[in-house]
Amino acid sequence: MTVRKVRVRFAPSPTGPLHIGGVRTALFNYLFARRHGGDFIIRIEDTDSGRFVPGAEAYIIKALAWCNILPSEGLTADGKIAEQPDARNPHAPYRQSQRKALYRQYAEQLVESGHAYYAFDTPEALNALRKEAEEKKETFTYNCKVRTQRPTSLTLPAGEVAARLQQDTHWVVRFKMPENRDVRMHDLIRGEVTVNTSTLDDKVLWKAADGLPTYHLANIVDDRLMDISHVIRGEEWLPSLPLHYLLYEAFGWTDTQPEFAHLSLLLKPDGKGKLSKRDGDRLGFPVFPLAWKDPLSGELSRGYREDGYFPEAFINLLALLGWNPGTEQELFSLNELVNLFGLDRVIKSGAKFNPDKAKWFNQQVLRTKSNEELAQLYQVELRERGITAADDYVTQVCGFIKERATFVGDFWELSAYFFTAPTAYDEKAVKKYWNPKTLPLMKVLATVLAAIEPFTKENIAHAVHEWIASNSLNMGAIMNAFRLCIVGASKGPDLFEIAALLKKEEILRRINSII
RNA sequence: GGUCCGUUCAUCUAAGGGUUAGGAUACAAGAUUUUCAUUCUUGUCAUAGGGGUUCGAAUCCCCUACGGACUACCA
Numbered sequence: 012m013t014v015r016k017v018r019v020r021f022a023p024s025p026t027g028p029l030h031i032g033g034v035r036t037a038l039f040n041y042l043f044a045r046r047h048g049g050d051f052i053i054r055i056e057d058t059d060s061g062r063f064v065p066g067a068e069a070y071i072i073k074a075l076a077w078c079n080i081l082p083s084e085g086l087t088a089d090g091k092i093a094e095q096p097d098a099r100n101p102h103a104p105y106r107q108s109q110r111k112a113l114y115r116q117y118a119e120q121l122v123e124s125g126h127a128y129y130a131f132d133t134p135e136a137l138n139a140l141r142k143e144a145e146e147k148k149e150t151f152t153y154n155c156k157v158r159t160q161r162p163t164s165l166t167l168p169a170g171e172v173a174a175r176l177q178q179d180t181h182w183v184v185r186f187k188m189p190e191n192r193d194v195r196m197h198d199l200i201r202g203e204v205t206v207n208t209s210t211l212d213d214k215v216l217w218k219a220a221d222g223l224p225t226y227h228l229a230n231i232v233d234d235r236l237m238d239i240s241h242v243i244r245g246e247e248w249l250p251s252l253p254l255h256y257l258l259y260e261a262f263g264w265t266d267t268q269p270e271f272a273h274l275s276l277l278l279k280p281d282g283k284g285k286l287s288k289r290d291g292d293r294l295g296f297p298v299f300p301l302a303w304k305d306p307l308s309g310e311l312s313r314g315y316r317e318d319g320y321f322p323e324a325f326i327n328l329l330a331l332l333g334w335n336p337g338t339e340q341e342l343f344s345l346n347e348l349v350n351l352f353g354l355d356r357v358i359k360s361g362a363k364f365n366p367d368k369a370k371w372f373n374q375q376v377l378r379t380k381s382n383e384e385l386a387q388l389y390q391v392e393l394r395e396r397g398i399t400a401a402d403d404y405v406t407q408v409c410g411f412i413k414e415r416a417t418f419v420g421d422f423w424e425l426s427a428y429f430f431t432a433p434t435a436y437d438e439k440a441v442k443k444y445w446n447p448k449t450l451p452l453m454k455v456l457a458t459v460l461a462a463i464e465p466f467t468k469e470n471i472a473h474a475v476h477e478w479i480a481s482n483s484l485n486m487g488a489i490m491n492a493f494r495l496c497i498v499g500a501s502k503g504p505d506l507f508e509i510a511a512l513l514k515k516e517e518i519l520r521r522i523n524s525i526i
Numbered sequence: 527g528g529u530c531c532g533u534u535c536a537u538c539u540a541a542g543g544g545u546u547a548g549g550a551u552a553c554a555a556g557a558u559u560u561u562c563a564u565u566c567u568u569g570u571c572a573u574a575g576g577g578g579u580u581c582g583a584a585u586c587c588c589c590u591a592c593g594g595a596c597u598a599c600c601a
Contacts, residue, residue: 210530212597225599225600250530276595285594338540358539361593363538
């Protein structure tokens with residue numbers, strides 16, 4: 012028996028920016044593909060022209076690239092959705108709107124085989140039926156009971172059907188949902204699921220109005236054509252799984268029908284419901300990988316990248332939302348995730364997103380970065396602040412502060428005194444460590460410091476300790492007052508380290524500037 | 527309303543019939559430090575409820591409650 016090559020796809024709809032739930036779905040697909048040496052395909056499902064949002068497709072590609080979730084198929088060398096077939100992209104185009112011509116024959120095949128039919132309802136008529144049902148506190152379902160009452164190829168004479176197909180531009184192809192059949196399905200995460208078809212409706216598969224298929228048809232056809240082995244997607248698709256099973260059956264494609272895995276949803280950190288765009292603004296954390304400006308409303312949404320997250324941290328936290336390796340390890344590189352990932356350890360229940368833990372992941376990743384690398388990132392902000400500092404100097408500063416930071420964005424707050432003398436002094440610290448006797452002592456300290464040569468951490472420590480001891484001074488009082496002069500607050504790394512890095516002249520200047 | 531899915535500390539989760547129900551985040555306390563942070567130690571906190579099955583249930587079954595998704599000519 013030959014084992015089918017693993018081929019999975021991430022199939023977003025370009026109706027807006029990808030949110031973190033979508034990134035997680037992409038990640039799980041990517042990890043699964045790489046774990047099994049398979050292909051990870053990106054396909055754009057843009058069959059709803061009405062919801063197209065300019066820039067969304069480019070955003071999705073950029074966001075995945077930032078996360079290092081790189082498709083092995085579907086993109087050209089310069090990172091665009093492939094439109095022409097080549098060795099890497101044999102199934103191009105990968106944008107469903109460009110595959111338009113291909114779907115109609117499949118819809119018609121189902122009509123011919125009796126699994127689907129033409130329906131000529133006007134939108135107005137359907138709305139009226141919905142309203143009518145609503146008044147009776149029922150939900151309108153287009154099913155076996157209503158299809159016999161409507162103008163369809165099932166009820167109209169053949170001649171009229173042919174005529175309407177010619178004249179009417181709003182007809183659709185509907186799936187003829189079998190009556191009262193138990194559809195037994197298998198989900199890799201949830202196990203067996205059975206649904207009776209009597210609760211399902213005759214879904215529209217293809218619309219003459221725009222000549223495009225709906226999701227269900229396009230999805231099944233493309234997954235077949237692209238030889239997809241596993242469909243890993245969000246839980247919101249579980250209710251339409253019976254339809255998809257029935258479609259494979261109707262086409263006679265059950266031999267290559269993919270296996271399905273439905274991922275639980277990401278939920279709001281507080282309250283109820285699935286995580287939405289609004290929660291981010293409300294609770295102060297990003298729900299998008301990259302910042303996004305809505306082209307219509309101009310509304311700005313923040314992104315993980317812009318908020319200072321490392322992509323490694325972002326991926327790490329997403330991977331652990333709904334999956335774990337069964338060990339107590341929590342920090343993983345992308346390659347480690349690839350080696351450990353399996354659908355068998357994906358959790359069934361929804362996960363509330365926890366912004367606090369997201370920060371913790373970033374802090375952990377930040378610590379693994381070299382001082383040199385952090386200095387490069389910090390230099391960007393320093394330049395913006397009009398500060399010129401040598402790489403070597405900034406590197407040393409980063410070494411001092413990186414364990415105190417969660418984001419590179421915290422660096423300035425933690426280390427401004429390395430670049431400019433304090434202009435304000437922390438009130439609480441002043442109250443605690445400064446009294447009328449302090450200033451004269453600091454002036455004496457300045458003369459002690461002035462005599463130190465060379466001005467190294469060791470020498471400063473030695474001289475200051477000696478001075479304190481020989482004059483029976485209070486170590487804590489002196490050191491804290493000294494720190495206040497240099498840092499302006501009661502914080503920061505070893506004061507002798509700071510002093511040595513800042514150099515003698517600057518230290519004396521800062522002490523002597525206090526009057 | 528109907529259909530389907532789910533339910534272990536506040537949160538993410540481990541435990542696949544036998545554990546003092548483990549870890550992480552957050553929170554709190556203590557230790558360390560010239561300060562802040564780090565680090566270390568400790569602590570508070572969970573099997574939704576009710577029935578079964580079993581010598582034994584977080585784990586298997588049923589009911590209830592709660593949560594979620596879906597219920598479009600959207601995806």
